[in-house]
Amino acid sequence: MSFHPPLATSRSMTGIPTGRLAVWWIIASEIVIFGGLIASYLLFRLHYSEWAEYASHTNTVAGAVNTFVLLTSSLFIVLAHQAAIEKNKEKAFRFIWFTIGGGGVFLLVKAYEYTTEIAHGYTLFANNFWGFYYLATGLHGLHVIAGMIIMGIISFDVKKGVKLERVEYIGVYWHFVDIVWLFLFPLFYIAK
Amino acid sequence: MNKEQTHSHPNYVKIYFILLGLFVVSIVGPLIGIKWVTLITAFGIALVKAVMVGAYFMHLNIEKRFIRYILYTALLFMILLFAGLAPDILKSEGNNWVNVSTVNTATIDQH
Amino acid sequence: MVNNISDTDSLSHKDHHTEASFWSKYIFSTDHKIIGMQYIITGIVMAVIGGYMAYVFRMQLAFPGKAVPGYGLVSPLDYNMLITNHGTIMIFWVAMPILIAGLGNYLIPLMIGCDDMVFPRINRLSYQIFFISTLVILISFFVPGGGFGGAWTAYPPLSSEAIYNHTPWGAPLWVIAVALEFVAFLMGGINFITTTMNARCKGMKMYDIPIVVWMIVIASIIFMASVGPLIAGAVMLLFDQTLGTSFYNPMNGGDPVLWQHLFWFFGHPEVYVVLLPAMGIVAEVITVFSRKKLFGYKTILYTTFATGILSFFVWAHHQFIAGIDPRMANIFTITTVMISIPVGEMLFCYIATLYGGSIEFKTAMLFAIAFLAEFLIGGVTGIYLGASGTDIYFHDTYFVLAHFHYTFFPIAVIGFFTAIYYWFPKMFGRKLNETLGKIHFWGTIIPFNGIFIPLFILGMGGQHRRIYNYNHFPDLSTPSQQDLRVFATTSMVIMLVFQIPFFINFISSLFKGEKAGNNPWKANTLEWTVPSPPPHGNFAEMPEVYRPPYEYSVPDMDNDYCPQNCSGKKI
Numbered sequence: 094m095s096f097h098p099p100l101a102t103s104r105s106m107t108g109i110p111t112g113r114l115a116v117w118w119i120i121a122s123e124i125v126i127f128g129g130l131i132a133s134y135l136l137f138r139l140h141y142s143e144w145a146e147y148a149s150h151t152n153t154v155a156g157a158v159n160t161f162v163l164l165t166s167s168l169f170i171v172l173a174h175q176a177a178i179e180k181n182k183e184k185a186f187r188f189i190w191f192t193i194g195g196g197g198v199f200l201l202v203k204a205y206e207y208t209t210e211i212a213h214g215y216t217l218f219a220n221n222f223w224g225f226y227y228l229a230t231g232l233h234g235l236h237v238i239a240g241m242i243i244m245g246i247i248s249f250d251v252k253k254g255v256k257l258e259r260v261e262y263i264g265v266y267w268h269f270v271d272i273v274w275l276f277l278f279p280l281f282y283i284a285k
Numbered sequence: 286m287n288k289e290q291t292h293s294h295p296n297y298v299k300i301y302f303i304l305l306g307l308f309v310v311s312i313v314g315p316l317i318g319i320k321w322v323t324l325i326t327a328f329g330i331a332l333v334k335a336v337m338v339g340a341y342f343m344h345l346n347i348e349k350r351f352i353r354y355i356l357y358t359a360l361l362f363m364i365l366l367f368a369g370l371a372p373d374i375l376k377s378e379g380n381n382w383v384n385v386s387t388v389n390t391a392t393i394d395q396h
Numbered sequence: 397m398v399n400n401i402s403d404t405d406s407l408s409h410k411d412h413h414t415e416a417s418f419w420s421k422y423i424f425s426t427d428h429k430i431i432g433m434q435y436i437i438t439g440i441v442m443a444v445i446g447g448y449m450a451y452v453f454r455m456q457l458a459f460p461g462k463a464v465p466g467y468g469l470v471s472p473l474d475y476n477m478l479i480t481n482h483g484t485i486m487i488f489w490v491a492m493p494i495l496i497a498g499l500g501n502y503l504i505p506l507m508i509g510c511d512d513m514v515f516p517r518i519n520r521l522s523y524q525i526f527f528i529s530t531l532v533i534l535i536s537f538f539v540p541g542g543g544f545g546g547a548w549t550a551y552p553p554l555s556s557e558a559i560y561n562h563t564p565w566g567a568p569l570w571v572i573a574v575a576l577e578f579v580a581f582l583m584g585g586i587n588f589i590t591t592t593m594n595a596r597c598k599g600m601k602m603y604d605i606p607i608v609v610w611m612i613v614i615a616s617i618i619f620m621a622s623v624g625p626l627i628a629g630a631v632m633l634l635f636d637q638t639l640g641t642s643f644y645n646p647m648n649g650g651d652p653v654l655w656q657h658l659f660w661f662f663g664h665p666e667v668y669v670v671l672l673p674a675m676g677i678v679a680e681v682i683t684v685f686s687r688k689k690l691f692g693y694k695t696i697l698y699t700t701f702a703t704g705i706l707s708f709f710v711w712a713h714h715q716f717i718a719g720i721d722p723r724m725a726n727i728f729t730i731t732t733v734m735i736s737i738p739v740g741e742m743l744f745c746y747i748a749t750l751y752g753g754s755i756e757f758k759t760a761m762l763f764a765i766a767f768l769a770e771f772l773i774g775g776v777t778g779i780y781l782g783a784s785g786t787d788i789y790f791h792d793t794y795f796v797l798a799h800f801h802y803t804f805f806p807i808a809v810i811g812f813f814t815a816i817y818y819w820f821p822k823m824f825g826r827k828l829n830e831t832l833g834k835i836h837f838w839g840t841i842i843p844f845n846g847i848f849i850p851l852f853i854l855g856m857g858g859q860h861r862r863i864y865n866y867n868h869f870p871d872l873s874t875p876s877q878q879d880l881r882v883f884a885t886t887s888m889v890i891m892l893v894f895q896i897p898f899f900i901n902f903i904s905s906l907f908k909g910e911k912a913g914n915n916p917w918k919a920n921t922l923e924w925t926v927p928s929p930p931p932h933g934n935f936a937e938m939p940e941v942y943r944p945p946y947e948y949s950v951p952d953m954d955n956d957y958c959p960q961n962c963s964g965k966k967i
Contacts, residue, residue, distance in 0.1 A: 096426070096516075096517065099511045099512035099516060100511045100512075101505065101511055101513060101514045101594075102515070102595075104510065104596070106594050106595070107349065107351075107593050109348070109349055109352070109594070111514045111590055114590050114594055115515065115586055115587075115590045117356070118355070118586045118589055118590065118620070120356065121355050121356055121358075121621070122359075122582055122586070122621070122623075122624060123624070124360060124363065124624070125362060125363060125620075125621055125625060126624035126628055127624075128359070128360070128363030128625070129366060129625025129627075129629065129658060129661075130625075130628040132363055132367040132370065133370070133625075133628070133629075133654060136367070136371060136374045136375065137649075139375060140374055141649065153312075157308075157312055160308060164301065164305065165301075167338060168297060168298070171342045172297060175297065218641055220642075220648065220649060221641075221642060221648070224635070224641045225643075228628075228631065228632065228635070232628075232631075265343050268339070268342045268343045269343070271338055271342075272335045272339065275331045276335065278311075279311065279327035279331050283311065283312075283315050283323065284323065284324070284327055359621055363625075365708060365709070366661055369657065369661070369711070369724070372723060372724055373653060373657065373721050374651060374653075374654070376721055379721070379723070
């Protein structure tokens, strides 16, 4: 089925391309999803002093590695964006796949972390700290997976030089996922 | 169409290394073991890093201003949610009242 | 840039779509008008189901223990299922899809002068997800244990533990259905917002946007900003129900009141999410049939912003007796009473628009005026409930129930009928029959008051909500109280019967109605400048806007109206 974008898509009354505007609104709606979750967690964390003890069982090294990985992948996607502006298709393609690789490493570390924690008996049911831990990191992990899939799809268009502006849109989303992790890291791994 | 063409784009690698430096501080901070230092290095630096990523990687510094206001509004509503929930969950005693349910919970938790 | 398609390029694509098959034209279409219609039709079907549920449990309350014609005996579990799903369906599957998604899809591109939504395929996906959510909620009635029976607010532990609600399958399916529905409306909402921000036609400045578009967009923003915590909360509830975590279980350190906060942080703005589009519809109709400029366009707009912002500050007035911190009750009483100021101001603007106008009492106008009158009762009784002192007495009685039906019925039902009588000519090219319309109007409005005024009285008498059979409570089953219940139920049956003229009118007018022409109501907004029904791509030539949307009866003009795209002298 052939699909032709409507004229509406090409209009830009605000001066921001429609795709980027939509990504900003998506991020605003994501802020409230993660915000609600983090606010609930934080309240429980402050209320129950014993949660500090639970938090000491999270793997800080793994969390730190993941922070580093995500920061680096953020750099890669912004370099891909820069390459896309310079119409350097090959370079943009390469950096998108570096970013996807970063996401993959992140998920592997996460999988290792989950495995060891579950092996130690810290499952979703252990107590509410672990409930929130799995919920928040799991939701964040889903966002990482979604971002990787979208990047995988657009990378081949980018290689052909089609719709290069999408690199920027996915980049903005990816940085947001990074920022969420920047807050989850101290919340679950550092503050003890 | 991208504004970066008119602005000279920031040196992304330089910003990345600043972020890494901050990241190391946030790891080292808790090792000192003083609570308020931990809080500042953990959350203060997370905030600084988030602002830097937002400003330079997401280009909020050169984006139209109203985008920033949209995001601030979303954040403000979350602070509002926190503020509305806080007295309910954190405070279980007042001058003339006690929230019995939380008191019970605390006793149940202890054993 | 691939995006830079010139106007002519895009218009030449139109003929690709005309030869499409039935499936791609009506089922999998990306055309905003078809998607809007799909939402509206799904909404009407769900309204019939929700209305049937109301009929069954109202009959049970009036004649407890007797078999209900068309259903049979109502067991206590059936009753729980019926009230829960009546509430859920009427709000999430009727009010939301019809008023925001349906009319928003249909009207926004037409009113702002562009050919479609900016993301037509996401729009289609949004309807498809919504459709799946509809299937999930319908399937949940037929699983073992029946549909969810923990009331539409789903307070844990009643909603989270199957030993309390007796619906081990219905409860998780209910949560999944609601969550899918949220996802659908998030996608739709982002589409509405970006379309209105970016795709307005040439010359349409901020204050040239019709009020109804403004209101739908603001409602989408409110929805988007409030629903997030509930999505997170719904996942926690789902885990509690299915996996046995204890986020809301106080025995293991959870907090059931947390759900109430997350729910009402969304739930109260949600009232304004559905109220604002209805207010917008009424604004359009009142202006057109008063032949007068809308009084205080900017005032209405600013009060809408104020309402939207304040709606986030009032949520805990639903929880005054839930054991929340008493100091919070002070704050939330103040904010709740404050929010009546902007809403009241909006209503004053509408009444001022009526003042001195040459009013035509078409059916749409009758419904619009009825909206003002009935919503006012709903709003005024809200003051009793917003004040924590009186709310402690009224909480969870039929007074609350009657109050919110006096707000939601005008919004969802009267607002919808206003819209359908007004925009039906545009949607199908033919007018609805006025005589049948007026029969339908009086047959809806009078019994509506007959249903809910007795419920106010019962509520003040202390009749608690969500009780299956009042015969078990001697204080609540005196003959006079039972008479009021029978009266309310009778009124309800009469009201349902009077919906038949509407359906007859709707179907017969589709084929035999009076031809409407482009602009049957002599209105100014852009959707009336195109043929009815509008072709694919809406405008043969993209319009340009020269004037605000409500220039009626301007002196020194040939006609008493002047569409937004007519050039000529600026006023």
